[in-house]
Amino acid sequence: MAAPDTHKIPTTIITGFLGSGKTTLIRHLLEHAQGRRLALIINEFGDVGVDGEILRSCGVASCPEDNIIELANGCICCTVADDFVPAIEALLSRGEKPDHIIIETSGLALPKPLVKAFDWPTIRSRLTVDGVVAVVDGAAVLAGTFADDPDLVAAQRAADPSLDHDNPLEEVFEDQLLCADMVVLNKSDLLSADEKIQARDQIAAILPPAVKIVVTSEGRIDPELLLGLEAAAEDAIETRKSHHDDEPEHDHDEFESFVLDVGPLSDPDQFILRLSSIAEQHDVLRMKGFFEVAGKPMRLLVQGVGRRFRQNFDRPWHKDELRRGRLVVIGEAGLDRAAIAAAVG
Template sequence: MSAASAKRVPVSLITGFLGAGKTTLMRHILQNVRGHRVAIVVQADGAIGSETDFLHKCGMEGCCGEEIVELPNGCLCCTVREDFLPILEALLDLEHPPEHVVIETSGLALPRPLLKAFGSPTVRNRVTVDGVITVLDAFAVASGRFGDRPAKESRATVAAKAFHHDDPVVAIFEDQLSAADLIVLNKTDLLDAAGIDTVEKAIRQVAPPAARILRASEGKVDPAILLGVGADAKADPGAYSAFSEGDGHVFAHDDFERFVIKVPEQSSVEGFLTLLQAVARKYDVLRTKGYAAVQGQSKRLAVQGVGTRFRHEFDRSLAAGADRMGRIVMIGQKGLKEAVLRAALVDAG
């Protein structure tokens, strides 16, 4: 082992519920970190299927596949389908290992069981857990996405109650929040100052007292802050081996449904977005992500949705004669029916 690899490498774990903005935050880190060799590991959800692996890329050119890729800026990038421990070992074994490793977890992952991996004998003396960074969708919290919202209930009451339910969505959200050393309150541009203050007060009811809260929009947080959390309590990764699978709420991915639906070429952008919003609203779809071809357009339309909020852009050219069938991933709670979603998207499309 070289002297460089013998030095403990700080590792940051980025967690957050579906659509909170984790990948945007990761992309911001890669595009703005300078003078440091950072490795980005994206934990893809293998249950979605290989045909949509493009959905899990960090957004930097060349960052794809289950392998370590060197990026033009000297950083490293890779995706993993399940256990990130083998990739972490491979990164540490490089002749020139990274100075910092950042791991983005799946939106349905519980951070505490994942942290147990750092207590493995193969890495525990080679890494230190710099901190857990939890990304929150401020608008979703304020809107009652993580709790019930009676029609006449005030925003303040909704936010305060949003953390006291037992359904899988809220339980995962609470677990991710309670493990945080740093909380990135993202999408604050969608709320007014009073709304942001209300959300922060509600967060404080669940978050660790020492956790710092940063307000952000589009995941724009100084990488020097993100990579310098310095959570002293996590200096010994071996401490995580004490966590048991029964600690706190544990919900398997079986509590959720994920479908990849092929959609035909669309006649208009507006019509397709309206359709997606209507389907998400009717069937309580948590997360929508994918692309479609649009008549008269040479680029594919990429769409991302959190509930009924959607963003879109034309992101990639479609080769002449290429397949113009689109792929849409939809994620919801148990009971969501693939056939119903397919009929709603394909028959109406």
């Protein structure tokens, strides 16, 4: 393990597929920072900053609102020069520098290009990648969402080179794991003891032997375990393999997202059931947003992964705030936007 440079600010990259629980984990870190002054850079795939709003509503002293920077102009792994570097420079130009920076990538991001950005001279002298942490939805893995057998695929390709077994979703998932210094197997409360073992085994089959897997639920993990890995990942980037190593640049043409305006809800439970049905019928990967519930002073936060949805009132509406419901829909390219919009109502 590389020795940390005490003149550099340690930075932890939190990656993970859509809905794995990255934001929940980061919120837990903020609430248990143990005296650290933290800064956040949040990247979302889509136009509505749901994750940034959730974290700004924490109101914890460890991470004042000025230390939360949101990048919503596309996946951070594709906009390093245009967005990431200026964000870092703006953050470090402020009077009191953070003790630790946490970067939450979008669920579709490849972490390796972001780690490479830390080798840029303007960043390398001031920051180091303390660690890359991949958050995994254990229930999704067990359900077979990313259950392709790499060895079997390799054997099939060797037997018939004309076959195309590429799966963009699986490649994103595996690239996130292959770049990680630690994997958080989240949502373990949805799994039995045997299922946890099965999920761990599936993930371990992809990982290098030195990468540890930590099992948790609701993102509850001791910050002392997550922060301070001292990986200096930018110094060993070539050892972190990726499906995209031979590509000149990476894009996200395989995915798309759009935002729908939603009026006040009279029955949130029925709305959630409708979204679950839409996700199944149209193969939607992720839905999330804030909504007004008729007669309620609180804002409703809804987050869904496939057919699984969660809802809670996260904070009161501000007096001067427009009470507008907005739903972010994310899926593979080709989503029937008109049909989804009609079904949402």
